[in-house]
Amino acid sequence: MYVVFTTKEDFMKRIFEIAKNNPLFQGITYSDFEPMLNCLSARVIAYKKDAVILLSGNSVNFVGLILSGRIKIIKEDINGNIAILAKLAASETFGEVFACAEIFHSPVTVQAVEETEILFIDYSRIITSCTNACNFHTRFIKNMLKLVAGKNIMLNQKIEILSKRTTRDKLFCFFDYQRGAAEKFFLPFSREEMANYLCVDRSAMSNELCKMRDEGLIKFNKNEFEII
Numbered sequence: 001m002y003v004v005f006t007t008k009e010d011f012m013k014r015i016f017e018i019a020k021n022n023p024l025f026q027g028i029t030y031s032d033f034e035p036m037l038n039c040l041s042a043r044v045i046a047y048k049k050d051a052v053i054l055l056s057g058n059s060v061n062f063v064g065l066i067l068s069g070r071i072k073i074i075k076e077d078i079n080g081n082i083a084i085l086a087k088l089a090a091s092e093t094f095g096e097v098f099a100c101a102e103i104f105h106s107p108v109t110v111q112a113v114e115e116t117e118i119l120f121i122d123y124s125r126i127i128t129s130c131t132n133a134c135n136f137h138t139r140f141i142k143n144m145l146k147l148v149a150g151k152n153i154m155l156n157q158k159i160e161i162l163s164k165r166t167t168r169d170k171l172f173c174f175f176d177y178q179r180g181a182a183e184k185f186f187l188p189f190s191r192e193e194m195a196n197y198l199c200v201d202r203s204a205m206s207n208e209l210c211k212m213r214d215e216g217l218i219k220f221n222k223n224e225f226e227i228i
Helices: 009-019 030-039 096-100 123-127 136-162 169-178 192-200 202-214
Strands: 002-004 044-048 052-054 061-069 070-076 082-089 109-112 116-122 185-188 218-221 225-226
Touching: 009 030, 009 061, 009 136, 030 136, 030 185, 070 116, 070 185, 082 192, 096 123, 096 136, 116 123, 123 136, 136 169, 169 185, 169 192, 169 202, 192 202, 202 218
Parallel strands: none
Antiparallel strands: 002 044, 044 116, 052 109, 061 116, 070 082, 070 109, 185 225, 218 225
16 A cells, blocks of 8 residues: 655546546536645555455545546445445445544444545535635535435435345346446456355355246346346
C-alpha cells in the first residue's frame, strides 16, 4: 500500500473523468474539481490485490471513490462464515452510508479484489460549512443525500432477494435485478461469491442452476446468463 500525492494536470483529468460518472459528482465542473478536492482533504491511496481497505470494527469517517480496480464488501459472522454484500468497480463509491450514520465501528470489511486505487474524501469536511463559501459545496451535499438514498434502494433490493424462501426464487429475483431490461447479462460474481451473496449453499445453488437450465428456464456459459 502506498500514498500518491500529485497535482499533475493529466492525473487530475483522469480522476475527473472517472468521478464525473458517479452521482456524487453530478454537476461538478472540472474547474471546480481540484479546488473541491483540496477543500475536502481528498487523497489517493493504492492497494495491492487482496489488501484490506477497511477492517471490520474500524471507524468510517470517509467516502471512498474507486478510481481503478475492484473491491468487495464482506461480512463475517461469529462462526467464520463469510457473506459478500457487494462487489464494486471503478467510479463507484463506498463508506458514505456508514459515515453519514456516524458508525464508529464498521460492521463490514472492504477488500481489494485486484490492484485498486481509491480516492478518499474526509466526510467531516463535507458536512462542515466551508469558510471559503465554495460554490460547489452545497451541490456536493445534495449529491451525497441522493447517493445515500440510492444505496438504501439497493439495500431494499438485497432484502427482497434474501426474503425469498427457496434458492430458485432467490436466483430469479437476483437475476431480475441484475439484467434490467436485457435478456442476456453478465454477473460479476464467481459461483462461490454468488452463493455467499445469496446466503445459500454453493452445491445446492449449482444444482439448482443446472435444473433451471435443463428445464429451459435459463442459459448460461460461465458468468454470462440468459433468461429464456
